[in-house]
Amino acid sequence: MEATHIEEKEQQWTEVIRPKTSLFDLRLREVWQYRDLLWMFVTRDFIATYKQTILGPTWFFIQPVLTAVTYSIIFGGIAGIATDGLPRMLFYISGITVWTYFADSLTKTSNVFITNAKIFGKVYFPRLIMPLSIITSGLIKLGIQMLLFLAVWGYYLANGEPIALQWQVVLLPLLIGISALLALGLGMIISSLTTKYRDLAQLLTFSIQLWMYATPVIYPSSRIKGTSFAWVNEYNPVAPIVEAFRYMFTGVGTYSWQGLVYSASVALIILAIGTLIFNKVEKSFMDTV
Amino acid sequence: MSNVVIKAENLSKQYRLGEVGTGTIQHDLKRWWYKVRGKEDPFLKIGETNDRTQKGASEFVWALKDINFEIEQGDVVGIIGRNGAGKSTLLKILSKTTLPTTGCIKAKGRIASLLEVGTGFHPELTGRDNIFLNGAILGMTKKEIKRKFDEIVDFSGVERYIDTPVKRYSSGMYVRLAFGVAAHLESEILIVDEVLAVGDAEFQKKAIGKMQDVSTDEGRTVLFVSHNMAAVKQLCNVGMLLENGTIKTSGKINTVLDAYVQRDETINPVYINNNFENEIIAVYAIKVLDKNFQLVNQHFHNECFYVNVSYKFKQPTQKIYFSIHIHDSELQTIIFSRDFEKDESFLGLREEGEYELNIRIPAILAPGKYNISLHISHAEPPRIMQGFDHICNFEIVPAVTNQKTASFIMRGKVIADLSWEVTRKPITLT
Numbered sequence: 009m010e011a012t013h014i015e016e017k018e019q020q021w022t023e024v025i026r027p028k029t030s031l032f033d034l035r036l037r038e039v040w041q042y043r044d045l046l047w048m049f050v051t052r053d054f055i056a057t058y059k060q061t062i063l064g065p066t067w068f069f070i071q072p073v074l075t076a077v078t079y080s081i082i083f084g085g086i087a088g089i090a091t092d093g094l095p096r097m098l099f100y101i102s103g104i105t106v107w108t109y110f111a112d113s114l115t116k117t118s119n120v121f122i123t124n125a126k127i128f129g130k131v132y133f134p135r136l137i138m139p140l141s142i143i144t145s146g147l148i149k150l151g152i153q154m155l156l157f158l159a160v161w162g163y164y165l166a167n168g169e170p171i172a173l174q175w176q177v178v179l180l181p182l183l184i185g186i187s188a189l190l191a192l193g194l195g196m197i198i199s200s201l202t203t204k205y206r207d208l209a210q211l212l213t214f215s216i217q218l219w220m221y222a223t224p225v226i227y228p229s230s231r232i233k234g235t236s237f238a239w240v241n242e243y244n245p246v247a248p249i250v251e252a253f254r255y256m257f258t259g260v261g262t263y264s265w266q267g268l269v270y271s272a273s274v275a276l277i278i279l280a281i282g283t284l285i286f287n288k289v290e291k292s293f294m295d296t297v
Numbered sequence: 298m299s300n301v302v303i304k305a306e307n308l309s310k311q312y313r314l315g316e317v318g319t320g321t322i323q324h325d326l327k328r329w330w331y332k333v334r335g336k337e338d339p340f341l342k343i344g345e346t347n348d349r350t351q352k353g354a355s356e357f358v359w360a361l362k363d364i365n366f367e368i369e370q371g372d373v374v375g376i377i378g379r380n381g382a383g384k385s386t387l388l389k390i391l392s393k394t395t396l397p398t399t400g401c402i403k404a405k406g407r408i409a410s411l412l413e414v415g416t417g418f419h420p421e422l423t424g425r426d427n428i429f430l431n432g433a434i435l436g437m438t439k440k441e442i443k444r445k446f447d448e449i450v451d452f453s454g455v456e457r458y459i460d461t462p463v464k465r466y467s468s469g470m471y472v473r474l475a476f477g478v479a480a481h482l483e484s485e486i487l488i489v490d491e492v493l494a495v496g497d498a499e500f501q502k503k504a505i506g507k508m509q510d511v512s513t514d515e516g517r518t519v520l521f522v523s524h525n526m527a528a529v530k531q532l533c534n535v536g537m538l539l540e541n542g543t544i545k546t547s548g549k550i551n552t553v554l555d556a557y558v559q560r561d562e563t564i565n566p567v568y569i570n571n572n573f574e575n576e577i578i579a580v581y582a583i584k585v586l587d588k589n590f591q592l593v594n595q596h597f598h599n600e601c602f603y604v605n606v607s608y609k610f611k612q613p614t615q616k617i618y619f620s621i622h623i624h625d626s627e628l629q630t631i632i633f634s635r636d637f638e639k640d641e642s643f644l645g646l647r648e649e650g651e652y653e654l655n656i657r658i659p660a661i662l663a664p665g666k667y668n669i670s671l672h673i674s675h676a677e678p679p680r681i682m683q684g685f686d687h688i689c690n691f692e693i694v695p696a697v698t699n700q701k702t703a704s705f706i707m708r709g710k711v712i713a714d715l716s717w718e719v720t721r722k723p724i725t726l727t
Contacts, residue, residue, distance in 0.1 A: 021304075021403040027396055045433035052419050052430055059421045059462075130416045131434055132393035205325070291396050295312060 034287055039134045049141035054148055068152045072108065076100040083226045092228040092260045094171070098164050099254070103225035105157045106253045109150040110187045110246055111216050116142045117195025118212050121203045121293055128293070135290040136283075139196055143188050150184065161257055171258040179268075180256060186268070187249050190275035196282035200289040223247050228254075229262040245274040301405075302486060302518050303368040303391075308400035310361040310386050360386040362542045364400070368535075370485075373512045373519045375533035375550055377526075377557055380685060381572065382539040384522050388412060391488050391520065406485025409435055413490070413680060415475030420464035424455055424474055427463050431478045445481045452507070453477035468679050473500055480507045487511060488520045505532055524670060524686040526628035530554060558628055564594045564666070568688040575683050577617070580608040583671055585691045590655075597696035598664050598712060604656040604689070606671060610649045616677055618643055621656055622670040624687065631662065631710050637676075644676055661711050664695045 058065045076097055083089045084096040091099035117139040121128070124138055165171060202208045220226075222240045229241050229251050241247040248267030255263035361383045368374055378384050389395045391402060392410030417434040418427050428449055432442040450456050453473040455466070463471060479487075489508065505528060511517050523529050529536070529550070536553030538545040546556040566585040573579040586603045587593045596602045604621060623632040634656075637643040670686040 020405065022406055023404045023408065025390060025393060025397065025402040025404075027399060027401070041438075042433070042436070044439040048430045048433045052422060052426070055426070056419055056421045127417050127434070129389075129394055130392075130412045131410065133434060133436065295395060 034136075034283060035134060039136050039140070042133055042137050045133060046137050046141045046144065049137065050145045050148070053141070053145040065152070068149055069156050072101060072104050072153055072156060075104050079104075079226055089227045090231055092230060092254075094254075094258055094260055095164050095169060098160055098169075098171075098258070099228075100226065101157055101160050102254045102257065103223075103250055105150070105153050106183075106187065106250050107220060107223060107225045107246070108153070109146055109184070110191050110249075111220065112149070113143050113146045113188065113191035114195050114198075115212065115216060116146070117192060118198040118202065119209060120195070120199045121289070122199075122206070122209065136286065139192055139199070139286070142195075143192050146191075147184070147188070171260070174256050174259055174263075176252070176263065177256040179252075182272075183249055183252055183256075183268075186272050186275050187246065189279045190245060190271070193275065193279035193282035196286040197278070200282075200285045200293075203289055203293045219244075219246070224250050228260075233262075245271040300370045301367045302370045303366075303405075303520075304403045305364050305366050306400050306403070308361060308364040308387075308390070308402060309359060309398050310383075310390060310395070311398040312358045312360055359542050361390075361397075364542075364544055366537060366544065366547060368518060368520070370405075370518055371512055371516045372535050373508070373521060373533045375529040375536040375553070376520060376522045376539065377529060377536060377553065378539035378545075379687065381541075383542040384539055385490075386542075387539070388488060388490055388520075388522060404486060407436065407483075408486045408488065409479070409482040409484035410488040411435075411476075411479040411490065412488070414472050414479070418463060418471070418475060421462055423462055424450075424459045424466070427474070428478055431475065432482075435479060435482055436484070437482060441483055445483075449474075449477040449481050452480065452503075468677050469500065471677075472679055473503075476500075476504055476507075480504070480511065484517070486518045486520070490522045501528070508532060524684060525630075526554065526557075526624075527630070554628075558626060564690050564692055566592060566594055566689050566691045568685060570685065575611075577612060577614050578608055578610055578673055578683060580606065580671075580673070580683065580685070582607050583669070583685060583689055585669070585689045586655075595692045595694045597660075598662065598693050599660050599696045601660050602658050602691075604658065604669060604671070606654040606656075607652070608654070609651045610647055613646060613649050615646045616644055617647070617673060617675055617682065619654065620672045620674065622672075623658065623662070624668050624670065625710060626666040626668075628668075628687065629710075631667070632658070661713070662693045663709050663712050664693050665710070666690065666692050 058067070079100040080096040084091065084100070120135075120138050120142065128135065161171070198208060198212060222244050223246045224231075224241060229247060232238055232241060248262075248264070248271045251262045252268060255261040364383075364387070376384050376387065386395075388410070389412075390397050391408060392412060393408075394412075415427075415431065417431055419430065422430065428446065429439065429442050432445075433439070437445075450459055453470070453476070455470050455474055458466065458470065463474070466474070479489075487508075508519055508521070509532060512519050519532075521529065521533055533550045535548060536550040537547040538553050538557050546553050568583040570580045570582065582605075584592055584605045585596075586605050587596055588600050588602060590603060590605070606619070618635050618637050620633070620635040622630045624630050668687045668690045670684065670688070672681050672684045674681045
């Protein structure tokens, strides 16, 4: 309205909206300021999920139980795939619990821009909050499903199955942390790409299904060791996580430090790439969607 | 020291048209494959040529161009302008949902924006949960919301239903609650878009009152975009008129409003729309037609006329409605009506396809110049989906019905069929 007659000092301004900020400016402090929002998205997801279904929170149990039963019949009974000597139910449910958390988190974070386009277009908050809240929501579901797993595990333990808790079980949080970060990183990369290519979302559902077969969920790692397919498990960063989880609770399975270090390194590299891409896309995506 | 709280310097925003991506990998691969073989891009729209000489002119659009302004603390700024003038782009930049192409905006204090009421409201959550969720989305911490909680509930008047899921709320309660949260934000700068277009008269009054308090008592700065000129006039002390992405006029609100009104003098009863971004509806044209459905600039005061809208639903949709405003040349609303008022079935399912709507306006407008606004809105939650404001200027002229009265000037805004009954009656004084 009027020409500036006073030279303002820069520090006077508390906020400056500029065209492009650096690629590495992640504004993590801002994410921390919005931590209450993260928690509220988590509760919203939880309440909304169980209010909209007839069976409520019991749905969290029914899904893995039915899947485990189906696998026991098809892969165990009909196909006769060995389970490293573990009872079939215990074997499958342990794999399903870990895999489901990873697969769910990945699917949901991959769609974060598309599902939230409306809210992102109306109000600003650090976009990183959304994928973070998805990963955290998944943890609650995982916690509930862990109870189911522990019940099954306790049942077999009481029935004198030769299974034993290993000291490595203290690494369980680390195990879950690795799968969370891996899903988060990969999800952020894919979600950034889906802003340009919508059909990636369909490809993803399919790919995750295939990925499960490359992971020792329905077969033990030992079963393909030495075969020409062994590389499938060796390069798959989720494989050591599933195997280690089984080993921690039963003492059966392939467990190695190297495997976990490999998974963790892959997770961290992907997370770094994902954060950078996500950070770049979040600034301009409203103009391209 | 100056009291400037917002300062925009050479602010511009450019949108890129054309190669915004085909949306799928498949299409991009196909495009690449055609290019490799030296063929024409199969996804270029008809009329768009890849001519190098034209490229610079057609591919980029400046939504905002070189905007400079300063806003002082406590000002209530009305941002006005026609569709496509750049208002929404400016708001988007201010609310950080998109970034400027060049230039910058500097601000002192927190900016809270309210581009829509109830952003992020979840129908399954209770009123209480939604207050916390919505407050957090708008940038408040849990502690701040707790402190303001009672005030918000009090303002919105929903204490009885605070633990009921908001899906059971009436649309009025919904809007009041959502506005209540936003109005109690502890930000130094508040950006408000269109919220007053929804809700009933009582709510609008309350909302305007609250925004006045916010600026006068608390010294906060408000930026207000609205098509409701009466509200802008009442609420704002300064204004900014945007036109084609630049600032046309700014200063005292009355001067700016006058400048806006003056633009409306040219008679043009047709509005051709060419923005088809909306996912649900594409409006092609809005016309003002006479009683025989002919396009004319002038209508006789004693003849009805039609507002004609051609549009297409891109997908089946429901719970939406059309509304029309007829404004006089001072932008006061003379007639307002919504399609479902007489027939609620309008709120039901609408099939996809192309349609023509004719709104019959009875012969009640007094001679003068008028324009219309047409809005297409969601019913729940109430939100304008697409709005066309102050378009289709037309004129009502007196019809010569009687040679004797022809020379009288007609006054007022509406013509009512009054009856004047005279009886002989002796006057008794008590």
